[in-house]
Amino acid sequence: MDSVTQITLGAAVSVAVMGKRVPVWQSALWGAAAGTTPDLDVVVDFGDAILNMTRHRAESHALLFLTIASPVFAGLAAWLGKRPDLFKRWLLAFWLVFMTHVTVDYLTVYGTQLLQPFTDYPFGRGSIFIIDPLYTLPLLIGLFACLMSKSEKRFRFNTIGLTISSIYLIWGLGAQQYVESVARQSLPTTVSSESDILVTPSPLNSILWRVVATSPTHYYEGWYSLLDEEPVVYWTEHDRGATLIAKHSDHPGIASIQAFSHGFFRMRELDGDVYITDLRMGFEPAYFFNFNMGKPDENGSLDLERPSIQQGNRPNLETGLPWLWQRLTGQTTEPPPQS
Incomplete structure (x- = not known):
């Protein structure tokens, strides 16, 4: 997905996991940073246009390597926040941010090499376009409302945004199956x-x-x-x-x-x-x-x-x-x- 979507999704997932344990801006900032980290592989130039295409979403999107990276991010967040007791919670937050990142990437058509280094097979479902405001806007509105609200129930806004966007992904899978049956x-x-x-x-x-x-x-x-x-x-x-x-x-x-x-x-x-x-x-x-x-x-x-x-x-x-x-x-x- 596009960078705005991945940043927003990462922030929303992090806020949902961390809840009231840390300031909302803090969990949102960490989630946004982690949400965009896998896509930084685009800065690497392999000296060949085809290699640049086929090496994007490779090791940086692998389930194994992202799982290994999760405790590193969690340790850094717990240390900088001076809350070592929250390491396990941060670990869950970062792991889910990474997993949701590659999940929505898998649902696009481009191809995501989830099982590196065991295979470079590019998994891609193609049930959502790489930029889709109907997916991103509920996330963005829910997160923004959560950040701006002073209410004790502010986290409900974020949860609603995540729920609506998830339902939209399910809708896309169903619509794709129906269109394929028509096409066949x-x-x-x-x-x-x-x-x-x-x-x-x-x-x-x-x-x-x-x-x-x-x-x-x-x-x-x-x-x-x-x-x-x-x-x-x-x-x-x-x-x-x-x-x-x-x-x-x-x-x-x-x-x-x-x-x-x-x-x-x-x-x-x-x-x-x-x-x-x-x-x-x-x-x-x-x-x-x-x-x-x-x-x-x-x-x-x-x-x-x-x-x-x-x-x-x-x-x-x-x-x-x-x-x-x-x-x-x-x-x-x-x-x-x-x-």
Whole structure:
């Protein structure tokens, strides 16, 4: 999730656990700091755009390493607060802050390597968009009310915010399951009914969902709003670059994207350069994680020493946001062109 959400969630969880044992501002500050700590791995530059992508949410988001880090944070908080008797309570608070951080990250589509160092498999459910105000605002309002109130019952505000946001996460999981069932009933004939399909919410909401299915040679994009009159997904077909995939499948960077995206990727050749694109984030034809792998040599091989370069682009908000609203409300209009 985005930084604001993780900071707010960390603070809210810490306040809920510590209660009246320490000043509310203190537990909120510690929780906010711990809530954003796992995401500091973004400052590390691995010298390659694909590595920067696939190494984010790796060791810093591993259940084992975060569990090990929890007593370190707890000891520091207890020592600085001169309350060694609260070490166990701080330990519970920090552990829950870390666990809720990686839980909501797992529910996004990006991929979170929860079981490092045993496996680098990127777990990702994709039931909530990386920025969703309907999840964040209840947390933020509840926490703010708790911090500002002088009432003895101030902690109820924080609890209500956590409860509403948690219910929203459950709603997203249920909506995703329903949309997947609709999508599977209208799969293209070239896609196996046993194939994995990608079902993710569109930006800032959980009403309009984007669906992607793949065959060996093509990928298919469809949209479904929970407000649509008919339970049908209409698909657009796009070439996946099967020849390029077969030709360069042994390239480490391409193999990494294939694994990290769970197979939801495409390859293209433009102006002599080979590109690989993660199809999970963005929508046709604008994708954020689009990587230039360079020009093949005279033998048709890519330079293994050349770093990949990210050349993605975001959707045009001027045309994209009005279309998202129209499609969300059940109007079956074609996605706007992206320039």
